[in-house]
């Protein structure tokens with residue numbers, strides 16, 4: 001790792017101000033992505049600003065039909081939260097499947113979203129549930145937030161302070177994990193909103209990052225059942241192909257994980 | 267350089283380190299606590315797991331500065347004098363190690379698993395929860411046996427307290 005200056009932020013405002021002073025600053029939350037990348041010298045920030053102890057960025061609130069997870073809340077806390085388990089059990093379940101226990105203790109929702117790994121889990125939940133990303137500057141809908149592989153709508157120095165999820169009527173998540181990293185070889189999140197709309201998002205599958213899956217949405221709108229997807233075919237064009245699986249394999253995984261997600265949703 | 271103050275195995279320490287220092291290097295190189303190992307550079311092997319404020323984390327994936335003010339327990343902090351921690355004793359009794367490289371991390375993760383699950387541990391849960399700890403020798407079988415054995419011993423020890 002190259003030399004760097006470490007700063008522990010005390011508040012969102014302090015973090016933003018410290019970020020602005022550094023030549024090439026980066027925020028550090030759980031460090032479960034940034035530190036491995038810095039160790040490999042693929043990132044060399046002059047200053048790292050630690051958000052993980054900013055109290056106003058940690059915690060979970062449920063009010064009415066909205067679950068709000070603050071930006072530096074670790075995956076473990078989301079997985080364990082009684083409130084999340086009750087309001088959106090699929091979201092708690094998703095968090096409990098990220099990486100391994102040590103990664104879940106440190107890794108945060110804000111870090112995962114800012115990084116936008118094409119195989120990360122949270123992006124699928126945000127897109128399917130129609131969540132809103134809150135930053136220190138504005139609110140961004142999930143549709144507008146994800147901009148392709150490792151790319152988001154965040155501006156330099158912008159901080160994810162929270163994510164708010166509308167509580168759905170039903171939701172489920174199923175992923176086929178890469179056996180080594182646990183990242184999604186393909187993961188599918190299905191949701192039926194309280195207004196009766198169906199939204200489905202897949203991660204790990206597309207060359208351009210998390211995506212909505214229209215054929216599954218249409219089939220489930222007509223009939224909310226795993227069997228409704230039996231006759232659906234997912235086009236393989238634009239899907240990822242690598243040593244772990246071909247595009248055709250992933251296309252089939254989108255369907256099968258979709259079916260498992262519907263079964264999980266009940 | 268910064269001065270990092272933290273508590274390690276119950277003792278308050280103050281160490282001057284470069285800001286880029288990882289917690290594992292502070293432990294190994296500044297405090298000579300070489301029981302905590304480094305087995306990879308991708309945050310995947312778990313040989314470096316220690317407890318920070320009661321949570322089992324990878325000390326290779328945390329800056330020393332992030333642990334300032336925290337309470338750190340390493341493998342050296344588990345035994346009470348000559349008396350092994352029940353998890354250490356169970357690893358020995360069940361032949362849960364061969365070369366021993368992964369063992370400190372395995373044990374620190376395993377203690378955390380038992381703390382979280384208490385008496386509700388079964389083989390499947392142990393295997394799932396050890397996903398972040400890689401062993402190149404044992405094939406995991408005796409590690410899982412050791413963790414289940416220790417879970418029972420820790421329950422008995424707790425009941426006796």
Ligand SMILES: Cc1cc2nc3c(=O)[nH]c(=O)nc-3n(C[C@H](O)[C@H](O)[C@H](O)COP(=O)(O)OP(=O)(O)OC[C@H]3O[C@@H](n4cnc5c(N)ncnc54)[C@H](O)[C@@H]3O)c2cc1C
Pocket residue numbers: 026027028029030031032033034035051071072097098099100103106107108109110111112113114115117119120121122154158159160161181182183184308309310
């Ligand atoms: C072994 C291993 C297995 C993993 N498996 C999975 C998996 O199965 N599924 C999965 O989804 N992920 C997985 N991850 C990634 C993990 O979830 C990370 O925690 C996450 O991607 C990054 O979150 P972090 O808090 O650690 O962020 P950091 O590593 O601290 O930061 C990541 C990036 O986000 C920026 N950032 C952090 N917080 C904010 C914020 N609040 N606002 C703006 N920018 C911010 C940082 O500047 C940096 O660029 C795994 C990681 C490891 C090491």
Ligand code: FES
Pocket residue numbers: 303304305306307308309310311312313314315324325326327
């Ligand atoms: S050395 Fe920390 S995970 Fe491998």
Ligand code: FES
Pocket residue numbers: 362363364365366367368369400401402403404
């Ligand atoms: S005992 Fe050798 S790596 Fe586990």
